[in-house]
Amino acid sequence: xxxxxxxxxxxxxxxxxxxxxxxxxxxxxxxxxxxxxxxxxxxxxxxxxxxxxxxxxxxxxxxxxxxxxxxxxxxxxxxxxxxxxxxxxxxxxxxxxxxxxxxxxxxxxxxxxxxxxxxxxxxxxxxxxxxxxxxxxxxxxxxxxxxxxxxxxxxxxxxxxxxxxxxxxxxxxxxxxx
Amino acid sequence: xxxxxxxxxxxxxxxxxxxxxxxxxxxxxxxxxxxxxxxxxxxxxxxxxxxxxxxxxxxxxxxxxxxxxxxxxxxxxxxxxxxxxxxxxxxxxxxxxxxxxxxxxxxxxxxxxxxxxxxxxxxxxxxxxxxxxxxxxxxxxxxxxxxxxxxxxxxxxxxxxxxxxxxxxxxxxxxxxxxxxxxxxxxxxxxxxxxxxxxxxxxxxxxxxxxxxxxxxxxxxxxxxxxxxxxxxxxxxxxxxxxxxxxxxxxxxxxxxxxxxxxxxxxxxxxxxxxxxxxxxxxxxxxxxxxxxxxxxxxxxxxxxxxxxxxxxxxxxxxxxxxxxxxxxxxxxxxxxxxxxxxxxxxxxxxxxxxxxxxxxxxxxxxxxxxxxxxxxxxxxxxxxxxxxxxxxxxxxxxxxxxxxxxxxxxxxxxxxxxxx
Numbered sequence: 001x002x003x004x005x006x007x008x009x010x011x012x013x014x015x016x017x018x019x020x021x022x023x024x025x026x027x028x029x030x031x032x033x034x035x036x037x038x039x040x041x042x043x044x045x046x047x048x049x050x051x052x053x054x055x056x057x058x059x060x061x062x063x064x065x066x067x068x069x070x071x072x073x074x075x076x077x078x079x080x081x082x083x084x085x086x087x088x089x090x091x092x093x094x095x096x097x098x099x100x101x102x103x104x105x106x107x108x109x110x111x112x113x114x115x116x117x118x119x120x121x122x123x124x125x126x127x128x129x130x131x132x133x134x135x136x137x138x139x140x141x142x143x144x145x146x147x148x149x150x151x152x153x154x155x156x157x158x159x160x161x162x163x164x165x166x167x168x169x170x171x172x173x174x175x176x177x178x
Numbered sequence: 179x180x181x182x183x184x185x186x187x188x189x190x191x192x193x194x195x196x197x198x199x200x201x202x203x204x205x206x207x208x209x210x211x212x213x214x215x216x217x218x219x220x221x222x223x224x225x226x227x228x229x230x231x232x233x234x235x236x237x238x239x240x241x242x243x244x245x246x247x248x249x250x251x252x253x254x255x256x257x258x259x260x261x262x263x264x265x266x267x268x269x270x271x272x273x274x275x276x277x278x279x280x281x282x283x284x285x286x287x288x289x290x291x292x293x294x295x296x297x298x299x300x301x302x303x304x305x306x307x308x309x310x311x312x313x314x315x316x317x318x319x320x321x322x323x324x325x326x327x328x329x330x331x332x333x334x335x336x337x338x339x340x341x342x343x344x345x346x347x348x349x350x351x352x353x354x355x356x357x358x359x360x361x362x363x364x365x366x367x368x369x370x371x372x373x374x375x376x377x378x379x380x381x382x383x384x385x386x387x388x389x390x391x392x393x394x395x396x397x398x399x400x401x402x403x404x405x406x407x408x409x410x411x412x413x414x415x416x417x418x419x420x421x422x423x424x425x426x427x428x429x430x431x432x433x434x435x436x437x438x439x440x441x442x443x444x445x446x447x448x449x450x451x452x453x454x455x456x457x458x459x460x461x462x463x464x465x466x467x468x469x470x471x472x473x474x475x476x477x478x479x480x481x482x483x484x485x486x487x488x489x490x491x492x493x494x495x496x497x498x499x500x501x502x503x504x505x506x507x508x509x510x511x512x513x514x515x516x517x518x519x520x521x522x523x524x525x526x527x528x529x530x531x532x533x534x535x536x537x538x539x540x541x542x543x544x545x546x547x548x549x550x551x552x553x554x555x556x557x558x559x560x561x562x563x564x565x566x567x568x569x570x571x572x573x574x575x576x577x578x579x580x581x582x583x584x585x586x587x588x589x590x591x592x593x594x595x596x597x598x599x
Contacts, residue, residue, distance in 0.1 A: 082300070086296070086300045086388070087253075087257075087389055087392035090250065091253055092395075093296050094293075096292055096557055096560065096561045099293075099299070099565070100561045100562075100563075100565040101564075102299060103561070103562070103565025103566065104565055106303040107566065
């Protein structure tokens with residue numbers, strides 16, 4: 001979003017405390033989860049994600065609605081490109097790890113083949129715990145699940161950081177450790 | 179006493195490398211340091227044993243390959259080959275393996291296999307078949323192609339540096355047999371793998387949209403890199419006439435490449451596999467230790483007694499022994515150890531030239547027998563496993579052993595016809 005493009009979503013007026021509960025944050029942010037099923041075609045998942053850009057992590061659920069994985073937008077795009085425009089990726093593959101990952105990508109056709117392990121937090125986890133979960137795996141968001149493992153909300157890393165730092169002066173104007 | 183100590187250090191180093199109890203570079207360096215600390219060789223002897231020309235040749239070729247890798251050249255060649263192969267999956271398998279062999283003759287085998295792999299993986303996924311037949315054929319081809327030239331495989335670099343045999347010598351003596359071995363091996367692989375790669379997909383249509391030109395990241399860099407690589411190969415060809423060592427030519431090529439591409443020196447040197455370089459340094463000192471302790475002389479005496487000094491028996495015996503040894507142990511330390519042994523055999527009156535080719539062929543081609551026989555096998559199989567297609571030991575030897583036996587049989591006939599009759 002640019003400076004000129006107003007964000008129509010309502011945000012709270014006060015900064016979140018670091019001990020705030022995930023459930024409260026989810027409610028404040030009110031970002032619609034983006035959930036797909038394991039058997040969904042990756043191209044269809046890509047189209048859905050493109051229509052819902054404020055959800056930057058896709059949740060994958062099984063037939064019972066239980067959260068079983070997540071797909072990062074970056075990975076989704078790469079997986080789709082590997083199958084459709086592989087030239088975009090090929091010349092940057094220089095290490096064994098890169099090539100092995102490409103080998104997985106060219107075979108990924110459905111959500112279940114592209115997903116990572118689920119990134120979830122319970123409703124009573126704190127903001128700090130949610131950040132830790134997202135940063136550990138380099139994820140743009142995290143899903144809140146109920147006691148049965150069903151996703152009941154989405155927490156976005158950037159939006160959460162916005163809430164957690166709201167009202168603070170710019171970094172350069174704050175006293176440094178030194 | 180020195181003999182026993184040197185033998186113990188040597189065997190311990192070999193055992194650690196073979197069993198991978200420690201990283202092979204650490205093991206070789208530890209063995210080299212032990213030879214000095216225990217007084218088997220002096221510091222001066224140890225430093226003199228490190229063949230700087232091998233180190234510089236390896237490092238320079240790694241820099242050239244590293245720059246070339248960034249341009250997308252390997253993938254470009256692979257995609258062009260896919261189009262050239264037409265719609266036949268078996269022809270695709272053979273053409274991709276052939277290209278891997280040709281590139282491996284001039285560049286590092288591991289680099290070649292890894293950089294051809296993305297196209298291979300895409301082709302296999304598009305056809306809906308396992309990539310393993312393609313990858314196995316490429317691994318085997320890379321080791322055969324590497325045998326063809328002085329710079330294709332580390333055993334050849336070691337032999338060239340120790341003997342003064344130049345690029346043309348290797349090309350004239352090794353390339354003909356490597357070409358026959360490659361043709362026979364690909365013919366056999368194409369036959370036995372034909373069912374594994376058959377596909378119901380219309381290959382021509384499925385792969386038609388692949389655009390080779392799109393993988394080139396920097397046309398200018400590619401042109402300059404290829405020009406320098408071409409000139410370096412010409413330099414290798416003329417090196418003997420001009421009195422230039424391969425290391426001098428490769429270092430010149432790498433330096434010119436850095437000059438004409440304005441590459442950051444730190445980035446360029448990051449392309450050098452320093453653990454491999456350090457591995458060589460350690461090995462040179464370990465081998466110097468067993469030479470100094472008289473062990474090499476005894477091994478050579480034992481071999482002479484075994485063969486009675488008969489040139490044919492000694493040469494063919496060395497070929498097969500090297501092939502079997504390289505199937506189970508790293509062919510780099512094996513070759514480093516056998517070079518002084520071959521010198522001793524030559525001193526005892528056995529015609530030495532066929533012995534060098536026997537050693538080179540055995541060490542390079544023997545690596546194809548098992549999944550641990552050569553660096554390309556180990557790296558490519560690890561890569562395949564991480565991509566979700568593990569290559570089991572049994573699966574590999576099902577193709578590796580027949581190809582190795584075929585290779586050694588062809589090499590035996592070649593050595594006998596060309597040098598021993």
